[in-house]
Amino acid sequence: TSVKKLTTVSAYTFRLRRVDRSLISRIALSGDRETYPLAPRSKPDSNQGMASHAPARATGARLDSVATYRALSSARARLAARDAAILHAQITLAEIAAPTGEEHERGAFVARRFRALGLRDIEVDEAANVIGRRPGRSGLPPIVVCAHLDTVFPRGTSLSVRRDGARLVGPGINDNSRGLAVMLAIAEEIDGSRLTSRRPIDFVATTGEEGLGDLRGAKRYFDGRGRDAAATIALDGAGDERVVTRALGSRRFRVSFVGTGGHSWAAFGSPNAVHAAAGAAARLAALRLPLEPRTTLSVGRIGGGISVNSIPDHAWLEIDLRSTSGEMLDRYEREILLASRAACEEENNRRAFGTRALSMAIQPIGTRPCGETSVEHPLVRHALAATRLVGREPDVATASTDANIPIARGIPAIAIGAGGRGGDAHTQSEWFDNTDGSRGVSRALTIVFGAAEMED
Structure with missing residues (x-):
């Protein structure tokens, strides 16, 4: 056709x-x-x-x-x-x-x-x-x-x-x-x-x-x-x-960052889970997606933290990936993993000596075949x-x-x-x-x- x-x-x-x-x-x-x-x-x-x-x-x-x-x-x-x-x-x-x-x-x-x-x-x-x-x-x-x-x-x-x-x-x-x-x-x-x-x-x-x-x-x-x-x-x-x-196929993920958090003044230098989540979102937004086969990627929800005067001990984002191509779904699933790992590593590299590193986990929350x-x-x-x-x-x-x-x-x-x-x-x-x-x-x-x- x-x-x-x-x-x-x-x-x-x-x-x-x-x-x-x-x-x-x-x-x-x-x-x-x-x-x-x-x-x-x-x-x-x-x-x-x-x-x-x-x-x-x-x-x-x-x-x-x-x-x-x-x-x-x-x-x-x-x-x-x-x-x-x-x-x-x-x-x-x-x-x-x-x-x-x-x-x-x-x-x-x-x-x-x-x-x-x-x-x-x-x-x-x-x-x-x-x-x-x-x-x-x-x-x-x-x-x-x-x-x-x-x-x-x-x-x-x-x-x-x-x-x-x-x-x-x-x-x-x-x-x-x-x-x-x-x-x-x-x-x-x-x-x-x-x-x-x-x-x-x-x-x-x-x-x-x-x-x-x-x-x-x-x-x-x-x-x-x-x-x-x-x-x-x-x-x-x-x-x-x-x-x-x-x-139209899709894969959906929840990416979580977990740390120790603390007081925004007294514990400054502890890695910030929200910063890591924001970094992951920024990396994903910068990805170049193909027009053919059409593929889309969106951070649909993001959240975390306890209060404005606390270093967040947790943060998360939910990601929607869609394509008519199984190959593209596989490729950009890997990109989501790489972007999340890189954001976590970047935030951990900024932490003060003696503070505990953030951990990162990715949970699939939806899979629709194409x-x-x-x-x-x-x-x-x-x-x-x-x-x-x-x-x-x-x-x-x-x-x-x-x-x-x-x-x-x-x-x-x-x-x-x-x-x-x-x-x-x-x-x-x-x-x-x-x-x-x-x-x-x-x-x-x-x-x-x-x-x-x-x-x-």
């Missing part, structure tokens, strides 16, 4: 400025039948950080996007008629607290809905994921539809949703109450329409997607019950154009075709989502928005606009059901 320079659009997602139009034209909608043989995903190179992972497992499948879209016309119409009910569920979900690591209340709501919809094999696993299955016509491995339960907002945050013109405004109304509401709507429509698919469909409400949750729920599911999944579609936030095919589902893969082609079927132009993107984990496990996976428009994510002024929201719901249903019809 011919791809030009990457253009940043947010802290989490960036788009490909140009996708090879010859590919998109092959999946553009002419009303003609389009099918694609599903070949194994090509072996990733080392720069994707996936060289040791298995290739995609599903082979020989065919996806007929146009036929799927047409066959679902009645189901799509019913979903459009239920637009207000989907929005009501979205508001209800947004107003249930679900901080990362404390998703149980929202998870209980989803579990009740799964039971009411007649899903089978419902369970809440060790990571507090909520899982339910819609059986298929065969015993083939399932397609997975997932949406994360957690939000970045701590317990005690006011979660009331208010209307502001065409917008709904409130913490988490978009990320990811929208994804959860549409996942439930798809499950309900499949149940109510008595639609049957070749493959089973696992609906999974995951935990720990945000921040230091470190994709905990997705890791647990795909290392356990979902290890043999045929493909995955993650529903995350709003939108009806984006198709995330590339998993990787890619090829734009040539039939799951992606089907998603691009479904996007055009609802009248939108596909936007191939990179992001850190639950889809990182199946991609890293060798399972074809994408992440998509669930309709409508949203903004100001991770703030209390987060908003969602449901104008044409049903387009995204129709797209999601088409992608999910088409994938569930894949042959072995």
Whole structure:
């Protein structure tokens, strides 16, 4: 695929400025039948950080996007008629607290809905994921539809949703109450329409997607019950154009400096833990990072000390490293270690004779693998075709989502928005606009059901 320079659009997602139009034209909608043989995903190179992972497992499948879209016309119409009910569920979900690591209340709501919809094999696993299955016509491995339960907002945050013109405004109304509401709507429509698919469909409400949750729920599911999944579609936030095919990898670290400290006058000359932390941050800020493959490094938090008139006996900083390349993640992880050691050594070299040296420790606090589902893969082609079927132009993107984990496990996976428009994510002024929201719901249903019809 011919791809030009990457253009940043947010802290989490960036788009490909140009996708090879010859590919998109092959999946553009002419009303003609389009099918694609599903070949194994090509072996990733080392720069994707996936060289040791298995290739995609599903082979020989065919996806007929146009036929799927047409066959679902009645189901799509019913979903459009239920637009207000989907929005009501979205508001209800947004107003249930679900901080990362404390998703149980929202998870209980989803579990009740799964039971009411007649899903089978419902369970809440060790990571507090909520899982339910819609059986298929065969015993083939399932397609997975997932949406994360957690939000970045701590317990005690006011979660009331208010209307502001065409917008709904409130913490988490978009990320990811929208994804959860549409996942439930798809499950309900499949149940109510008595639609049957070749493959089973696992609906999974995951935990720990945000921040230091470190994709905990997705890791647990795909290392356990979902290890043999045929493909995955993650529903995350709003939108009806984006198709995330590339998993943005990240590594996060907490660097700690510990010494004896003391009175700022009487103990002057003892090494200063905050000075060491600041020195490490300065060294990291001075690093030259590659534009391609795009790599970012940020000191997100820093702290330490007891009082203004004390030499700090402890200090720490937290570092976020991101890249689409496993090689770059490895390289700059080493740079973080070297910068931290050098800052500690520099501060110790300034200490007075007889004072105790600082110690330094680095603790990994998050690891998200990178990787890619090829734009040539039939799951992606089907998603691009479904996007055009609802009248939108596909936007191939990179992001850190639950889809990182199946991609890293060798399972074809994408992440998509669930309709409508949203903004100001991770703030209390987060908003969602449901104008044409049903387009995204129709797209999601088409992608999910088409994938569930894949042959072995």
